[in-house]
Amino acid sequence: MKLTSRTRTAGDILFDIGNVVFMIGLMVVTLYPFANMLAVSLNDAMDASRGGIFLKPRVFTLYNYEYVLREASIFHSLMISVLRTVIGTAVAVFCSAMVAYTVSRPEYLLRKWVALAFILTMYFNGGLIPTYLLHKELHLINSFWVYIIPGIVGAFNIIIIRSFIEGIPDGINESAKIDGAGDFKIFMKIVLPLCTPVLATVALFVAVWQWNSWFDVFLYNSSNPKLSTLQYELMKILQTANGSSTQATIGDVLGGNQRGVAANQVTPTSIRATMTIVASLPIILVYPFLQKYFVKGMTLGGVKG
């Protein structure tokens, strides 16, 4: 921002210093869990179960990563994860923006009803089994498209984008209309480019949601390894490491406990830490990339002036 041109008062400087100190404090607190995960993931699992690992590993090893990367059919599932994230995000952002545009048009007679129809869906769902049966009827089971089609438009996204579009000065649209541009053209040529910050925000939300999803894999595609995603594969490894500990079954208690599982070289804790790093690094990197769309906003003034 170019607001710094004016001479800074003593109060300003004090504020700035305080602000920076606060931000550093915030970073320490919010970086800690990740740093801690990193340290645990790079530490020998059995040793880590003794506790007391904070910021640096005590007994360094790469074994946890080796184990996780070997056990997860990582490359294929990573590809599926990337595909669903990229396609899912692109589709969701474009379609949500389109609906948002229509419900932002004051002259659109159906605007209120369309908006309400979407908004209500934020507060209910038919439940697991009816949804499953629907997807089965639509042949979405055992299919990649079950990751995309049920999520093409989100009510929340529509509301956020609509609010942003409504902030665009009317003059822009009006002048385009006079020039003879249709709604679709205005949407594509004027609204979309002006909305980049909010589209980037929505893209981030959708991408993170897509990337982290594993429940739909569990419900619909669990028996088809070709459609498994990274999160689901990691979930499997975690539960395997948990062994009988997540589900103490009668079988485990009566049938010789963890026969054959002994000599844990990995523990649920170490797997979880490694998984956190492996699964979240790629998606975390999306944000810095999107950030360049957040500092804009000048465009608005530009068009207007």
Add this chain to the structure above:
Amino acid sequence: MKGSHTRYFALALATAVLLAGCAKDNGAPSSGSAAPASASLSAENSAPPELQPATFTYFNAASAGKDGNTNETTLGKILEEQTGVNFRIEHLVGDLNTKLGVMLAGGDLPDVVVPDAGIDKMLDAKAFIPLNELLEQYGPNLKKLYETYWDQLPAEDGNIYIIPFAASKGFVPDMYQPGAFYIQRGVLKEFGYPKLETLDEYFDLIKRYKEKYPQINGGSTIGFEALTDDWRFFTLTNPAANLAGLPNEGEVYVDMATKQAHVTGDTEFTKRWLQTLNKANDDGLFDKESLVAKYDQYIAKLSGGRVLGFFDYGWQITPAVQNLLQTGDDDRMYMGFPLVLDKGVREQYMDPPVFATNRGIGITTSAKDPARIIQFFDNMVKEENQKLLFWGEQGKTYEVDDKGRFYRTKEQIEQRDPEFQQSYGFKYFSYYWPMGAGLYEDGNAYFPDRQPEVIAASYSEGDKKILEAYGLQVFTDVYHEPADVEERKWYPVWTAAKQQGSPEQMFEQKKMDLQRKWFPRLILAEPDKFEAMWEEYAAQFRKLDVKTYEDWANGVIQDRLAGKKR
């Protein structure tokens, strides 16, 4: 193989079926299609029709693990060579009820399902086929293995829907100790290896040791640690009945004279157990934090060597034990005792072999060729195959001495890493199939980790020293032999199935909520307020639907005594 005539006949038939199969492409279970079959044609041992390659799907809701094909493992390959059958295994990853719910609602069932606690759902939806005739026709070995339990297999309608696991013959104690009050070996050494019998003696020892050594490994000594995290809370509630010399039946104990079940929640022994902990807390021996800590913290504390005592089951403390073993300080290792409240009471910590009829494996209505599956099961329970599945191959994963005893060399014992367990196939076949347990006909233990030779070979120097001090062979020798199964034909009540959302299930959940709330408070209370608080708790406990629950438990006992399956 039989005579050569049969062989040629089989070959001709196999070819014919193969061609027919190719032409029709009807998606029959012989999905292996041309490639493997033609391979077996060229092999010197041709495949009779029942050896046609077939792949079935197997869903395991009882444990997590790596998904894959059994024939990708050494053991699975051997079984495939014997039967032509391969299983594609899928493990449950998320919530059991959710997964079974959508599977049943959508009708997309795998061929074979191990539904774990979801068994009622499966039966309710009539998703399993009756196996009676198939067993009659194709299951001679299964019948032999399950002989003693055969009358317990049918459901109320007389049909057999599931085959339970682990039909025991002969008793072998577990390598892991069942429930025990553990105490540091350093404490025992300090006081000359006393034989511990009562809870008071145990806490007395801990108190004296803690006074003498207020610090261990640079931290303050912790007298007694509890495990209360989430579902592991049972570790705090279970000891009560054991302390009274009763076996663990779950929420009830059974009066042997009247065969009547009574709930344990408000009994005198539960009260005395909590009061002892209350006193320990007042003496500064109880670690308050263990009432809010997670399992990870619990393991970390035990691994740190500062905890003098705790109650637990062997299988919940393996990581801590391994850590302690690695530090090499045997004084910080543990030894467990089956304690009682009053001197002279005979303890019953160790379970007799239990045949759980409400867990097992079933064939679903979606299975295209159930006969092949039963044949596979029948083949796998032959004694030589059971030895193969649990011990592996002689010379590779075990040895036999001149007296016919099985043992494992140091290297073979150490082949326990998950990759080997997986690739060899031990992992896939370790449980959750029709199988036996206990002893083989030749007297060897069914499972290597129950064979005394194998157990003894895995003991450390410290283990040997303390076993000698107490004059024991293995650690489980501290327990009395479990009572005769015949005397407690119903044992244990807790394995009986409960209907989803039934009053007995509601009772257990409410009881759990109540005890999770009150037990920690009772432990932390000022000693002079304990009585009043206990009364308050007991009053609330009695407000629960105790009668319905006891009636249910009595129903289970009576039915099981009458030889009915529950």
Add this chain to the structure above:
Amino acid sequence: MSRKSYIGRLMDQKTLMLMSIPFVIWLFIFRYLPIWGWTIAFQHYRPGTGLWEQKWTGLDNFRLLFQEEAFYLVMRNTLAMSLINLVLGFATAITLAILLNELRSVLFKRVVQTISYLPHFISWVVASSIIVTALSIDSSGIVNLILMKLGLINEPILWLAEGKYFWGILGVSEVWKNVGWNTIIYLAAITAIDPAQYEAAEIDGANRMQRILYVTLPGLKPIIVLLLIMNIGNILESGFEPQYLLGNGLTADYSDNLDIFVLKYGIAMGNFSFATAAGVFKTVISIALLFGANYMAKRFGQERLF
């Protein structure tokens, strides 16, 4: 121009209709059609049995829900934790967005943004383990250590054993985990504020505080109001994982909320009907609250949802 009929005017909006109606159809199929599943709430549902062969139980499942003694305690906790999260969540995220906006170095700002949203990617299992460790009375419990160093307390407090601290601990944990993430939307909204407004304010001699109060905050108001209305509709969703993982028997009277209740007595028992009944109850309350909040916003002349 003569006045056209409604249909006639609608026909003039073909493009807008083409751009929205297909998605409304999609919405109907994927979101509204499965509502038939609510019938499960009035049955004793058993999966694998046809819908019309189920046993109908009328309002039994709802009765079970409302007659349960614990229900009212659970509702109190749900509302309390939701409100705390709502207020704390809004206040901290907006404050952080404004403070970030005031940073002079763009690079520093981006670094802070990226780092502060990291905890959002840590699962609650991991986060709760870190929280439990930080609150420990042992030597690893940094909270007690600091408070003792500062002389605020004399001996370590077992924070997680006291019900009265639970809501506070939960609120702070939620903020710690999600403040960076929640800020993103406000940062996007700030970009929409016309820079000319800042310049004008500066020319008028507004100081930094005044610029925040009279330019930034009003610029954020529409989105704040929208999010507020939406979140009021969600008041019965107070989360479930953190309560489940941080709670224990000693704090259960404060930590058990509606979702945990439904989990224990519905889902964990495989009782789909009970879980569905609770879902229907939540929907009814949510939609009532949503309309209420929207109406209030309208009354006060604010931005509204529909």
